[in-house]
Amino acid sequence: MNSDILWDILIVGTGPAGMGAAVNARIREKKVILLGAENGSDRLAKAPEVKNYLGFPEISGKELMDKFIGHAVGAGAVLEKGRVETIYPGDEFTVVTRDNQLYRSRAVILATGVQQARLLPGEKEFLGRGLGYCATCDGPIYRSKEVAVIGETPEAEEEVNFLAEICSKVHYFPSYKKRGLQVDPRVEVYKEKPMAVLGDKRAEGLALPDGKLPVAGVFIIREVAPAEQLISDLKLEDKSIVVDRMMETNIPGVFAAGDCTGKPYQVGKAAGEGLTAALSAVSYLDKKA
Amino acid sequence: MNSDILWDILIVGTGPAGMGAAVNARIREKKVILLGAENGSDRLAKAPEVKNYLGFPEISGKELMDKFIGHAVGAGAVLEKGRVETIYPGDEFTVVTRDNQLYRSRAVILATGVQQARLLPGEKEFLGRGLGYCATCDGPIYRSKEVAVIGETPEAEEEVNFLAEICSKVHYFPSYKKRGLQVDPRVEVYKEKPMAVLGDKRAEGLALPDGKLPVAGVFIIREVAPAEQLISDLKLEDKSIVVDRMMETNIPGVFAAGDCTGKPYQVGKAAGEGLTAALSAVSYLDKKA
Numbered sequence: 001m002n003s004d005i006l007w008d009i010l011i012v013g014t015g016p017a018g019m020g021a022a023v024n025a026r027i028r029e030k031k032v033i034l035l036g037a038e039n040g041s042d043r044l045a046k047a048p049e050v051k052n053y054l055g056f057p058e059i060s061g062k063e064l065m066d067k068f069i070g071h072a073v074g075a076g077a078v079l080e081k082g083r084v085e086t087i088y089p090g091d092e093f094t095v096v097t098r099d100n101q102l103y104r105s106r107a108v109i110l111a112t113g114v115q116q117a118r119l120l121p122g123e124k125e126f127l128g129r130g131l132g133y134c135a136t137c138d139g140p141i142y143r144s145k146e147v148a149v150i151g152e153t154p155e156a157e158e159e160v161n162f163l164a165e166i167c168s169k170v171h172y173f174p175s176y177k178k179r180g181l182q183v184d185p186r187v188e189v190y191k192e193k194p195m196a197v198l199g200d201k202r203a204e205g206l207a208l209p210d211g212k213l214p215v216a217g218v219f220i221i222r223e224v225a226p227a228e229q230l231i232s233d234l235k236l237e238d239k240s241i242v243v244d245r246m247m248e249t250n251i252p253g254v255f256a257a258g259d260c261t262g263k264p265y266q267v268g269k270a271a272g273e274g275l276t277a278a279l280s281a282v283s284y285l286d287k288k289a
Numbered sequence: 290m291n292s293d294i295l296w297d298i299l300i301v302g303t304g305p306a307g308m309g310a311a312v313n314a315r316i317r318e319k320k321v322i323l324l325g326a327e328n329g330s331d332r333l334a335k336a337p338e339v340k341n342y343l344g345f346p347e348i349s350g351k352e353l354m355d356k357f358i359g360h361a362v363g364a365g366a367v368l369e370k371g372r373v374e375t376i377y378p379g380d381e382f383t384v385v386t387r388d389n390q391l392y393r394s395r396a397v398i399l400a401t402g403v404q405q406a407r408l409l410p411g412e413k414e415f416l417g418r419g420l421g422y423c424a425t426c427d428g429p430i431y432r433s434k435e436v437a438v439i440g441e442t443p444e445a446e447e448e449v450n451f452l453a454e455i456c457s458k459v460h461y462f463p464s465y466k467k468r469g470l471q472v473d474p475r476v477e478v479y480k481e482k483p484m485a486v487l488g489d490k491r492a493e494g495l496a497l498p499d500g501k502l503p504v505a506g507v508f509i510i511r512e513v514a515p516a517e518q519l520i521s522d523l524k525l526e527d528k529s530i531v532v533d534r535m536m537e538t539n540i541p542g543v544f545a546a547g548d549c550t551g552k553p554y555q556v557g558k559a560a561g562e563g564l565t566a567a568l569s570a571v572s573y574l575d576k577k578a
Contacts, residue, residue: 054560067344271343272561
């Protein structure tokens with residue numbers, strides 16, 4: 001269990017903003033952990049060429065992302081694969097990942113990237129009432145029942161397979177390329193794209209192009225959890241986390257940087273904000289100490 | 290005369306913020322000119338090592354500054370040596386440098402760096418009343434009179450020599466290393482550091498450690514003109530230019546980035562803000578067009 005360690009700064013997200021934050025927090029000698037995708041931002045890594053990150057006139061997104069990771073890890077930041085599901089504030093923060101790992105940290109920097117996914121109609125209403133983001137956490141509620149899973153990342157397959165073990169039937173809607181899909185043969189895989197979550201007081205099914213699919217529970221597994229899901233009472237505006245010039249959010253000890261704080265969605269802006277968020281977090285910790 | 294060209298974006302300052310702005314404005318195909326020191330930020334160039342500019346774990350300040358200049362100039366930004374003295378707003382901006390070059394631009398980005406110099410006691414009160422920042426502009430007022438010049442950069446020597454031609458006496462207080470000083474033999478060079486500008490309704494002299502030096506006019510020549518001098522009604526707070534998250538100042542068409550907008554005084558923050566300022570300026574121009 002990771003919860004033995006009390007981190008100074010836990011960074012949610014491993015893109016340019018997270019790496020910018022990690023480098024600067026490490027230079028200030030804080031204990032830093034980055035949680036997110038192992039290889040950083042997939043969106044950046046897929047850019048064939050980045051022309052506007054100052055100092056590197058011609059570089060591929062993949063090379064740039066690798067340099068960023070090398071810089072942060074070389075500076076002593078710990079990078080762990082993990083999708084953060086929930087952050088509980090308190091005297092110290094408790095951070096829970098999808099696979100139920102717990103982390104404790106004195107400050108948190110949100111660098112979760114731009115939320116590209118639009119919420120599905122009904123998603124917000126039924127959240128916690130038949131709809132969840134974490135199969136490991138809520139799956140057992142649906143033992144021997146039918147569930148639907150919408151997966152936006154191959155990592156959803158693990159959850160689908162876990163559900164296949166305990167549910168009577170799993171309907172799977174992968175929205176990524178289906179080549180190489182590794183799901184339990186009992187799972188029914190769909191090509192259709194669900195249009196809405198249906199229900200009255202609770203989620204009762206999905207709206208598909210050719211009619212309703214009734215299920216007892218719905219899971220949506222995204223690459224990045226929506227920011228409003230991560231921590232309660234976090235102030236958002238137009239889906240961006242509201243920050244001041246020091247990258248402070250409305251919650252003391254929680255800072256944010258990069259695309260999750262709004263446009264422009266650019267590497268240089270994200271890296272610079274990560275730096276500022278880290279220095280603000282350091283100053284927050286130093287005042288507390 | 291440069292004023293034949295109407296620039297899209299004129300950037301005041303050639304440090305990381307200015308270069309970050311220039312690269313991004315050029316990628317958006319705007320006509321971009323940078324005005325400032327030819328070799329960029331002297332402060333950065335003097336840093337033996339920069340460890341926290343994301344992607345370059347170990348690099349000297351000089352190398353980093355050179356890479357930035359190479360990137361901006363390579364992208365097609367025009368870099369001219371010039372110290373901007375005044376910016377006149379209007380349908381287009383008129384920008385005047387110390388050597389009386391005029392530039393016209395549709396938008397302006399201030400990237401003037403941190404104002405490291407503290408104002409001298411009395412400086413603010415007597416500005417425009419016996420105290421000025423531009424000998425070329427105001428020198429003739431003091432024809433055949435005695436003046437004092439406080440110079441923080443060797444470039445002040447040109448102004449000193451100009452004043453030596455027209456004033457009865459020039460007292461010069463260089464605050465930089467005096468080796469290689471090239472001033473007119475009629476100029477009296479001091480080692481003392483003036484402590485205040487003295488006067489009643491107008492500046493009447495300087496307070497020196499050993500008493501008052503009475504003069505008719507005082508000039509202060511800094512490497513960077515104080516931001517409040519550049520453009521009237523620019524909103525400042527604690528000597529920093531007030532900007533919103535899009536790097537807009539209170540004056541339409543004027544954006545700011547980097548150290549002049551406040552802490553942290555860091556390369557990555559400056560470069561990122563330059564990017565945002567450029568994209569905001571582009572969007573301002575596109576709306577106007």
